[in-house]
Amino acid sequence: MTAPASPAKVRGETILAVDDLVKHFPITRGVLLQRQVGAVRAVDGVSFALHRGETLGIVGESGCGKSTLARLLMRLETPTSGRATLEGRDLLSASGGELRRLRRNMQMVMQDPYTSLNPRMTVGDIIGEPFDIHPDAAPKGSKRGRVQELLDVVGLNPEHVNRYPHQFSGGQRQRIGIARALALRPEVIVCDEPVSALDVSIQAQVINLLEQLQDEFGLSYVFIAHDLSVVRHISDRVAVMYLGRIVEIGTEEEIYERATHPYTQALLSAVPVPDPDARDDAGIIRLTGDVPSPADPPSGCHFRTRCWKAEDICAREDPPTVPRPADPHPSACHFAALRDPPGGV
Numbered sequence: 001m002t003a004p005a006s007p008a009k010v011r012g013e014t015i016l017a018v019d020d021l022v023k024h025f026p027i028t029r030g031v032l033l034q035r036q037v038g039a040v041r042a043v044d045g046v047s048f049a050l051h052r053g054e055t056l057g058i059v060g061e062s063g064c065g066k067s068t069l070a071r072l073l074m075r076l077e078t079p080t081s082g083r084a085t086l087e088g089r090d091l092l093s094a095s096g097g098e099l100r101r102l103r104r105n106m107q108m109v110m111q112d113p114y115t116s117l118n119p120r121m122t123v124g125d126i127i128g129e130p131f132d133i134h135p136d137a138a139p140k141g142s143k144r145g146r147v148q149e150l151l152d153v154v155g156l157n158p159e160h161v162n163r164y165p166h167q168f169s170g171g172q173r174q175r176i177g178i179a180r181a182l183a184l185r186p187e188v189i190v191c192d193e194p195v196s197a198l199d200v201s202i203q204a205q206v207i208n209l210l211e212q213l214q215d216e217f218g219l220s221y222v223f224i225a226h227d228l229s230v231v232r233h234i235s236d237r238v239a240v241m242y243l244g245r246i247v248e249i250g251t252e253e254e255i256y257e258r259a260t261h262p263y264t265q266a267l268l269s270a271v272p273v274p275d276p277d278a279r280d281d282a283g284i285i286r287l288t289g290d291v292p293s294p295a296d297p298p299s300g301c302h303f304r305t306r307c308w309k310a311e312d313i314c315a316r317e318d319p320p321t322v323p324r325p326a327d328p329h330p331s332a333c334h335f336a337a338l339r340d341p342p343g344g345v
């Protein structure tokens, strides 16, 4: 079997490594004596490597654990178990000065440009705030000058440094969020659905800006979205999440052309095709049933309650995310197989 042609960065040096990361939120009962009666398994054993200069797309339906994963990486949540390293340094146990150094090197762009910016701060103060938190990274000369440079880098007018967030459009506000994330010159940026709240016409502009900045500053991205079509253009590799786990991960080509997991195939079949002649309704897989609660996921394969290929073994044995005979990229399905072409035999 020959390895798929993939860009050099897909095989490059690992900058961020995540190994079996778990976050269970306890469910408690009782007013005075709180007892734990269960747990929401928001992130349930996630492993991946992000390579230098690469974009890893992470896709999955709402509630599958994407934001919790992002918050764990940013150390905004404490993991239940697992390991993560940034440039070989332990990200999860770091404290004090070591944690501050690691934080400088990994920044986040949030989903909602309307709520993630403080409405009472000027744009200049918002973008310059990271320099107050990390004075060692503050510019030697004028902070205002650096902030204006950052505004220029993200395509905003540097003269608007004294304006407030409400004076900008949604797309412009997301550019402000990106400028803030860039201020400390990080190497990794975790983007949590950065375009989901924007009009479709603006989404492409923000994605183009992120790509341009990646080339200019050699950034590595974890790019989260709930839709496979959004991440296709920007991602070198894509991971598909379902109920707290990565069920399939591969290069752009492996996921979009040769998916072997039924869940990925269902998501792909629902991706709108812009050319009406290329549409084939017969190829659409309609998933039935709701996503089960992460407080009570199904035994064995988490996807089995919605899978049309499920057999007895799927309830008994949890399929690991490993290379499969149908294709060498990792897929968490006992019956991983390429999909027949729509309308094919």
Ligand SMILES: Nc1ncnc2c1ncn2[C@@H]1O[C@H](COP(=O)(O)OP(=O)(O)O)[C@@H](O)[C@H]1O
Pocket: 025, 040, 041, 042, 060, 061, 062, 063, 064, 065, 066, 067, 068, 069, 294
């Ligand atoms: N602080 C929290 N306490 C309890 N449950 C949480 C908390 N944060 C998230 N969850 C739950 O964890 C699951 C994953 O949530 P989230 O990571 O926000 O998913 P996504 O970003 O993919 O929509 C959801 O069921 C959500 O309700």
Ligand code: SF4
Pocket: 261, 262, 263, 301, 302, 303, 304, 305, 307, 308, 309, 310, 311, 314, 319, 332, 333, 334, 335, 336
């Ligand atoms: S392991 Fe079974 S239930 Fe899970 S995706 Fe594969 S066929 Fe479906």
Ligand SMILES: [Mg+2]
Pocket: 066, 067, 068, 193
């Ligand atoms: Mg989210």
